[in-house]
Amino acid sequence: MRAKVGDALVLEGQHVGDGQRIGTIIEIGHADGTPPYRVRWPDGHETYVSPGPDARIRPATGPDPR
Incomplete structure (x- = not known):
């Protein structure tokens, strides 16, 4: 995993409903x-x-890579 300052860190929920x-x-x-x-x-x-x-990194610019 590599990121830059300004990127978003996206943490998925661990349990149903999180x-x-x-x-x-x-x-x-x-x-x-x-x-x-x-x-x-x-x-x-x-x-x-x-x-x-x-977890995943969402770049500061560009679309969400889902």
């Missing part, structure tokens, strides 16, 4: 774009995330 969590990547852990990522969530909270298999 929604997606979508945050904005504000810092990249490594120069090659690999995790961990510092993410700002819509409520303003910021966390460091090492995404698992339920």
Whole structure:
């Protein structure tokens, strides 16, 4: 997984009925774009995330790659 600052991190829900969590990547852990990522969530909270298999990157520009 590789990302750039400004991309969205999309986390799929773990259980039936769970929604997606979508945050904005504000810092990249490594120069090659690999995790961990510092993410700002819509409520303003910021966390460091090492995404698992339920996550995907949505580029800052262009369509959602679903």
